[in-house]
Amino acid sequence: MSQRDVLAELRAAQVAAPAEVRERVRxxxxxxxxxxxxxxxxxxxxxxxxxxxxxxxxxxVFTRPSHPHPQAAEQRAIPHGSAAAGADKLAPTxxxxxxxxxxxxxxxxxxQVVGTTLSLRIATAKDVSDAVKRAVQITTSxxxxxxxxxxxxxxxxxxxxxxxxVPRAHVQQAMSRLAQLGTITAEQVQVTDKTAGLNAxxxxxxxxxxxxxxxxxxxxxxxxxxxxLATHIQRLQRSEAQTRLNAHYATIKLHLATxxxxxxxxxxxxxHGVVVALRWLGIGAVYALAIGVPVAIVLALIWLAVRxxxxxxEDALLx
Amino acid sequence: MTFAQxxxxxxxxxxxxxxxxxxxxxxxxxxxxxxxxxxLRLWHRFDPDRGSAxxxxxxxxxxxxxxxxxxxxxxxxxxxxxAPPEAVDFRFAEGLSPxxxxxxxxxxxxxxxxxxxxVLLDLDAAAASRILGISPTNCTxxxxxxxxxxxxxxxxxx
Numbered sequence: 001m002s003q004r005d006v007l008a009e010l011r012a013a014q015v016a017a018p019a020e021v022r023e024r025v026r027x028x029x030x031x032x033x034x035x036x037x038x039x040x041x042x043x044x045x046x047x048x049x050x051x052x053x054x055x056x057x058x059x060x061v062f063t064r065p066s067h068p069h070p071q072a073a074e075q076r077a078i079p080h081g082s083a084a085a086g087a088d089k090l091a092p093t094x095x096x097x098x099x100x101x102x103x104x105x106x107x108x109x110x111x112q113v114v115g116t117t118l119s120l121r122i123a124t125a126k127d128v129s130d131a132v133k134r135a136v137q138i139t140t141s142x143x144x145x146x147x148x149x150x151x152x153x154x155x156x157x158x159x160x161x162x163x164x165x166v167p168r169a170h171v172q173q174a175m176s177r178l179a180q181l182g183t184i185t186a187e188q189v190q191v192t193d194k195t196a197g198l199n200a201x202x203x204x205x206x207x208x209x210x211x212x213x214x215x216x217x218x219x220x221x222x223x224x225x226x227x228x229l230a231t232h233i234q235r236l237q238r239s240e241a242q243t244r245l246n247a248h249y250a251t252i253k254l255h256l257a258t259x260x261x262x263x264x265x266x267x268x269x270x271x272h273g274v275v276v277a278l279r280w281l282g283i284g285a286v287y288a289l290a291i292g293v294p295v296a297i298v299l300a301l302i303w304l305a306v307r308x309x310x311x312x313x314e315d316a317l318l319x
Numbered sequence: 320m321t322f323a324q325x326x327x328x329x330x331x332x333x334x335x336x337x338x339x340x341x342x343x344x345x346x347x348x349x350x351x352x353x354x355x356x357x358x359l360r361l362w363h364r365f366d367p368d369r370g371s372a373x374x375x376x377x378x379x380x381x382x383x384x385x386x387x388x389x390x391x392x393x394x395x396x397x398x399x400x401x402a403p404p405e406a407v408d409f410r411f412a413e414g415l416s417p418x419x420x421x422x423x424x425x426x427x428x429x430x431x432x433x434x435x436x437x438v439l440l441d442l443d444a445a446a447a448s449r450i451l452g453i454s455p456t457n458c459t460x461x462x463x464x465x466x467x468x469x470x471x472x473x474x475x476x477x
Binding site for chain 1: 322323326330331333334335338339348351352355356359385388389392411412413414415416419427428429430432434438439441452453466467469470473
């Protein structure tokens with residue numbers, strides 16, 4: 001018998017379900033009406049949910065403010081002169097961007113190291129040069145001196161950095177007069193009180209001098225101990241003198257500069273929004289590829305392995 | 320097409336497929352009823368754009384039959400220890416010669432399944448392969464192998 005004959009005989013065969021099976025199926029259909037077809041499947045929901053989620057994410061990204069407002073930065077600065085009280089105890093730092101120089105807290109009967117920084121905006125490059133000369137004049141007129149002067153000009157733009165030493169008693173006056181050279185853009189005042197340290201040093205010196213006198217009065221005197229005590233006393237006295245000298249002069253770091261070049265305004269065309277959106281979409285696509293491709297490969301491998309195992313089991317079951 | 324219409328139109332096909340697949344009339348009757356119960360619950364998932372109702376019902380029937388085979392395997396494993404199963408005298412269809420009936424009975428369930436789908440139900444390779452979860456080429460290869468075995472069995476009988 002040929003394969004064609006086998007096929008013909010098989011095709012001619014008729015298989016009909018027995019009447020009882022037909023009746024059972026009719027009962028199944030009749031007893032339980034078919035549930036209504038669901039119009040919202042998870043695939044359709046996904047098709048809608050993914051673009052909506054992307055749109056929400058894009059809206060959040062585009063509407064989020066990226067930089068704090070300059071006015072807010074101005075308001076956050078420490079108010080002018082607010083830290084003056086109690087300035088002689090710790091080392092207060094006053095930072096301000098207001099139009100008048102900060103008050104420099106100073107107590108004449110205490111030893112304090114005062115350092116200030118003053119940044120001024122000057123209209124033109126020539127005015128910067130004049131302001132440098134005027135600042136040096138102001139300093140010398142107040143019995144101070146210029147420790148360093150650095151000035152540079154580049155076309156319309158110029159800047160200068162000066163380190164000025166002014167007697168502490170005149171630092172407030174110096175700041176006021178220097179501030180008149182231009183518009184204050186920033187300033188900082190730092191006061192460090194050294195009185196307590198000097199008092200301690202003085203007590204230490206007195207104690208050592210007593211020891212030195214006792215060592216000299218001893219019989220026989222110990223020359224090594226006497227020399228060591230004398231050296232220690234001298235070192236402390238030099239340190240004390242140096243501290244008093246530093247405290248005598250306040251350091252003013254003066255920065256003068258012309259206004260920076262105005263940033264070029266970018267003219268946004270009508271398609272700017274589209275370009276930005278496309279750029280974000282591109283970034284998103286790159287991230288999706290970088291993360292999605294390995295995940296997809298792993299999932300595909302898992303799916304293939306599961307399918308392979310399932311088929312092997314089916315074959316084993318059916319053969 | 321409603322579920323009732325689909326059930327009425329393809330009941331014989333589903334029963335024939337299950338009968339040839341299991342080569343057990345009583346099991347096929349039970350499995351046919353179970354298939355339509357399950358199909359009724361899953362009817363909302365049926366998409367006419369992705370295939371015919373007959374193909375979909377055969378897919379459901381196959382799942383039901385595989386569950387049956389698994390439970391039968393477990394059962395026979397237990398019962399074989401006590402007593403070997405009795406051979407069931409089953410007729411695959413009216414009009415088949417006794418030699419062909421015997422040859423069909425010697426085929427494995429997997430081979431009978433592909434013969435039922437491709438020959439009895441006259442499904443094309445694409446539809447049959449979708450039900451079996453294999454490629455159309457693989458499906459055709461299985462069919463040829465099964466037909467060759469039938470031919471050889473009939474030659475021996477002759």
